[in-house]
Amino acid sequence: MKFVYDFHEGNKDLKDLLGGKGANLAEMTNLGLPVPPGFTITTEACQEFLRNGTHVPGLAAEIDEHLATLERAMGRRLGDPEDPLLVSVRSGAKFSMPGMMETVLNVGLNDASVAGLSRQAGGNDRFAWDSYRRLIQMFGKTVCDVPGSEFEDALHEAKAAKGVKDDVQLDADDLKALVTAYKKVFVKHTGHDFPQDPREQMDLAVAAVFRSWNADRAVLYRRQERIPADLGTAVNVVAMVFGNLGADSGTGVAFTRDPASGEQGVYGDYLANAQGEDVVAGIRNTLALAELEKLDKRSYDELMRIMATLEGHYRDLCDIEFTIERGKLWMLQTRVGKRTAAAAFTIAAQLVDEGVIDLDEALTRVTGSQLGQLMFPRFDLSSSPESITRGIGASPGAAYGEVVFTSKRAVEAAAAGKAVILVRRETNPDDLPGMIAANGILTSRGGKTSHAAVVARGMGKTCVCGADEMEVGPDYFTIGAQRVDEGDVISIDGTTGRVYLGEVPVRPSEVVQYFEGDLDPAHANDPLVAAVHRIITHADEKRRLNVRTNADTGTDAARARRFGAQGIGLCRTEHMFLGDRRELVERLILARTDAERNDALAALQPLQRADFLEIFREMNGLPVTVRLIDPPLHEFLPSLEELAVKVAVAHEHGKRVEHDEQMLAAVRRMHEQNPMLGLRGVRLGLVIPGLFGMQVRAIAEAAVALAAEGGNPRPEIMVPLVGAVQELETVRAEAEKIIAEVIGDSGVEVLIGTMIEVPRAALTAGQIAEAAEFFSFGTNDLTQMGWGFSRDDVEGAFFWRYLELGIFGISPFESIDTDGVGRLVRIAAEEGRATRPGLKLGVCGEHGGDPDSVHFFHEVGLDYVSCSPFRVPIARLEAGRAAVESEGSDHR
Numbered sequence: 001m002k003f004v005y006d007f008h009e010g011n012k013d014l015k016d017l018l019g020g021k022g023a024n025l026a027e028m029t030n031l032g033l034p035v036p037p038g039f040t041i042t043t044e045a046c047q048e049f050l051r052n053g054t055h056v057p058g059l060a061a062e063i064d065e066h067l068a069t070l071e072r073a074m075g076r077r078l079g080d081p082e083d084p085l086l087v088s089v090r091s092g093a094k095f096s097m098p099g100m101m102e103t104v105l106n107v108g109l110n111d112a113s114v115a116g117l118s119r120q121a122g123g124n125d126r127f128a129w130d131s132y133r134r135l136i137q138m139f140g141k142t143v144c145d146v147p148g149s150e151f152e153d154a155l156h157e158a159k160a161a162k163g164v165k166d167d168v169q170l171d172a173d174d175l176k177a178l179v180t181a182y183k184k185v186f187v188k189h190t191g192h193d194f195p196q197d198p199r200e201q202m203d204l205a206v207a208a209v210f211r212s213w214n215a216d217r218a219v220l221y222r223r224q225e226r227i228p229a230d231l232g233t234a235v236n237v238v239a240m241v242f243g244n245l246g247a248d249s250g251t252g253v254a255f256t257r258d259p260a261s262g263e264q265g266v267y268g269d270y271l272a273n274a275q276g277e278d279v280v281a282g283i284r285n286t287l288a289l290a291e292l293e294k295l296d297k298r299s300y301d302e303l304m305r306i307m308a309t310l311e312g313h314y315r316d317l318c319d320i321e322f323t324i325e326r327g328k329l330w331m332l333q334t335r336v337g338k339r340t341a342a343a344a345f346t347i348a349a350q351l352v353d354e355g356v357i358d359l360d361e362a363l364t365r366v367t368g369s370q371l372g373q374l375m376f377p378r379f380d381l382s383s384s385p386e387s388i389t390r391g392i393g394a395s396p397g398a399a400y401g402e403v404v405f406t407s408k409r410a411v412e413a414a415a416a417g418k419a420v421i422l423v424r425r426e427t428n429p430d431d432l433p434g435m436i437a438a439n440g441i442l443t444s445r446g447g448k449t450s451h452a453a454v455v456a457r458g459m460g461k462t463c464v465c466g467a468d469e470m471e472v473g474p475d476y477f478t479i480g481a482q483r484v485d486e487g488d489v490i491s492i493d494g495t496t497g498r499v500y501l502g503e504v505p506v507r508p509s510e511v512v513q514y515f516e517g518d519l520d521p522a523h524a525n526d527p528l529v530a531a532v533h534r535i536i537t538h539a540d541e542k543r544r545l546n547v548r549t550n551a552d553t554g555t556d557a558a559r560a561r562r563f564g565a566q567g568i569g570l571c572r573t574e575h576m577f578l579g580d581r582r583e584l585v586e587r588l589i590l591a592r593t594d595a596e597r598n599d600a601l602a603a604l605q606p607l608q609r610a611d612f613l614e615i616f617r618e619m620n621g622l623p624v625t626v627r628l629i630d631p632p633l634h635e636f637l638p639s640l641e642e643l644a645v646k647v648a649v650a651h652e653h654g655k656r657v658e659h660d661e662q663m664l665a666a667v668r669r670m671h672e673q674n675p676m677l678g679l680r681g682v683r684l685g686l687v688i689p690g691l692f693g694m695q696v697r698a699i700a701e702a703a704v705a706l707a708a709e710g711g712n713p714r715p716e717i718m719v720p721l722v723g724a725v726q727e728l729e730t731v732r733a734e735a736e737k738i739i740a741e742v743i744g745d746s747g748v749e750v751l752i753g754t755m756i757e758v759p760r761a762a763l764t765a766g767q768i769a770e771a772a773e774f775f776s777f778g779t780n781d782l783t784q785m786g787w788g789f790s791r792d793d794v795e796g797a798f799f800w801r802y803l804e805l806g807i808f809g810i811s812p813f814e815s816i817d818t819d820g821v822g823r824l825v826r827i828a829a830e831e832g833r834a835t836r837p838g839l840k841l842g843v844c845g846e847h848g849g850d851p852d853s854v855h856f857f858h859e860v861g862l863d864y865v866s867c868s869p870f871r872v873p874i875a876r877l878e879a880g881r882a883a884v885e886s887e888g889s890d891h892r
Contacts, residue, residue, distance in 0.1 A: 692719075729771045
């Protein structure tokens with residue numbers, strides 16, 4: 001097996017093997033762009049390293065061979081004290097994981113070669129010692145787990161002693177003394193001197209990058225972004241080029257379009273006399289990329305040409321890292337850039353207009369999750385709140401919360417149910433847990449390419465960076481005379497970069513207003529709204545899956561229809577028994593005779609009929625699947641403990657409370673150890689005579705009433721929790737008699753089907769289909785029973801540990817378990833249709849609105865998904881994407 005590839009041997013399609021960074025360095029090399037020579041150690045080597053506990057047979061010999069090639073290309077040798085070759089050792093997984101894994105720069109430098117590096121740089125001692133102190137700092141922290149804070153403290157002391165603010169103001173002697181201080185920190189924490197053998201440095205750095213794949217922050221990021229845990233990272237060994245050689249050198253990050261808005265233009269950050277980590281770490285405030293034209297027009301013009309080449313080649317927004325070494329431009333990385341949800345839609349539409357991609361490909365470049373982000377509210381600034389400062393809007397959105405200053409406090413406060421804003425000078429990868437927990441992130445340093453900005457955009461978190469008027473203390477920040485303490489509430493606007501004291505009210509997003517047909521005319525030509533309209537319209541044209549909604553009221557039904565719902569896939573009738581009607585349900589439960597029970601049912605029927613008529617009117621002409629009452633009746637009664645105490649207290653005072661005593665007796669009679677597996681669903685309809693019959697009659701009467709008004713009702717009656725065909729046959733026989741009696745010659749057609757939510761139902765679907773005209777998969781209960789999990793209990797009890805251990809990549813209640821629960825769905829769909837070829841198939845569990853699950857349901861061949869009204873547009877988009885991707889795989 002080959003473990004090492006020179007850049008000229010790879011290409012951009014080898015991301016699985018070379019990682020994203022290595023594949024794209026190879027691609028740029030083959031395009032003839034100025035890339036420093038280097039080689040990539042593959043993800044397969046990483047996998048072998050992690051499996052074997054460090055030893056990878058044959059890897060050292062391959063590295064020797066490729067290192068020799070690199071030395072010949074550069075005309076320098078690693079470790080040569082007179083003319084040393086230095087290299088960077090950088091991670092690069094298949095999927096971008098900004099800042100989550102390790103990088104070490106200036107590898108190969110030691111006490112002997114620092115003078116040789118100075119001579120290479122024309123006697124620039126300051127540059128040489130600056131490079132050496134950076135190596136010790138990065139190597140110590142990354143490879144040997146030396147606390148980074150101790151290096152930072154030593155640097156701070158050096159600047160304080162000199163009376164300067166920035167490290168660029170330290171001279172060669174200052175930096176030489178700092179190297180000595182760093183070495184002492186290194187020995188203190190490792191027990192040995194900083195290694196002087198350059199090859200040992202490189203081998204240890206490579207091993208550290210491999211190990212960083214399983215670092216806590218990398219694991220957390222992969223879980224957040226749903227990146228598989230078994231991919232591993234590649235390692236890139238690249239000849240160093242130096243941006244810290246003086247004013248004619250520098251480093252920067254550029255985007256071919258604005259990653260926040262999608263607008264075309266010149267976007268990025270540049271730092272003169274700096275190395276790349278200075279930009280992304282946000283430790284110094286950068287210049288806008290446009291300023292580079294004034295500093296070095298030749299490099300700027302070349303960079304613009306290369307950016308246009310890369311965007312044309314990749315046919316997408318590109319994120320580029322570059323270094324200028326004494327006026328010579330070098331390309332260090334490119335990738336298809338992370339972007340905000342708004343930018344994703346805007347750029348996709350722009351590229352269609354430019355003829356770069358077609359609408360099918362535009363559809364695959366956006367996601368339902370991104371559309372969901374666009375549907376969140378925005379700040380309502382109609383009251384003209386005064387901002388206390390303004391930074392760089394790095395990731396759009398409206399976020400407010402209590403100020404916290406550490407990742408740990410953010411996690412603790414969020415766990416206590418508080419909304420928080422994480423405030424830092426700059427974030428680093430160790431802050432990831434707090435960034436996930438926070439509503440938004442605010443930093444005083446950094447720009448759109450800083451760690452905070454890149455990670456926040458990837459997660460869809462609101463972020464404002466570079467608010468440089470802000471002085472951040474340990475538990476407060478100040479802006480001039482204004483002080484904000486931990487626990488105070490602020491609001492941040494990730495679009496404008498403005499920061500406000502207190503909680504600013506929010507308004508609906510323009511995208512939601514567009515879906516509801518209530519868009520302010522002032523936003524009618526908004527590029528984002530136009531892009532969403534164009535792409536969702538194409539998704540509707542392409543998709544095979546219909547999208548229905550879960551709705552129990554006329555209001556919800558009307559809203560879902562405005563959002564594009566093509567019917568109701570789940571109308572939960574139990575929600576109609578709450579509030580003032582609970583008393584009627586209690587009468588039904590406490591009934592001692594048939595007459596009392598029939599009286600209670602008779603009182604409920606007209607109320608049910610009115611509910612159904614309202615919903616049928618809103619969904620006129622579209623199917624409405626009504627689920628007969630499902631939960632156990634004890635849910636409609638007071639709790640056993642509360643009633644027992646109430647009755648006991650009354651008896652202690654010599655009082656008789658006959659109603660409460662009857663209720664207590666009923667609750668005790670109905671009490672179950674595990675009610676979710678007890679008397680509920682179809683079992684209720686079979687045990688309590690007339691209950692399902694009352695509901696069926698109310699549905700049929702409401703349908704006939706709408707038909708009489710000239711409407712077109714399309715009711716579908718769904719029997720829940722069926723596990724055996726005999727249960728469905730019994731209910732169906734009763735329902736058909738009632739329906740025939742009610743509908744007469746009205747022309748109304750009523751379908752009868754069942755919910756597939758018990759594993760046995762899925763496994764006997766061929767039998768059940770003989771009595772069912774449709775199946776609707778209740779994937780919530782199917783997951784619960786398939787896994788043996790109580791969905792009400794397990795999330796907090798142990799799911800966190802399962803996620804931590806990698807047993808779950810994501811909760812099976814959030815995204816369908818395709819291997820287990822999904823297989824039950826597939827079996828039921830195939831065997832049901834084998835019995836009844838025209839069987840209608842849908843899903844009405846929470847998975848119906850999950851983007852990944854929608855793709856699975858398309859693949860299995862369902863007819864529709866059903867989800868909450870708010871998620872209808874998301875499901876529409878994902879159903880279109882699933883169809884396009886399916887066509888693409890068919891063509892392959």
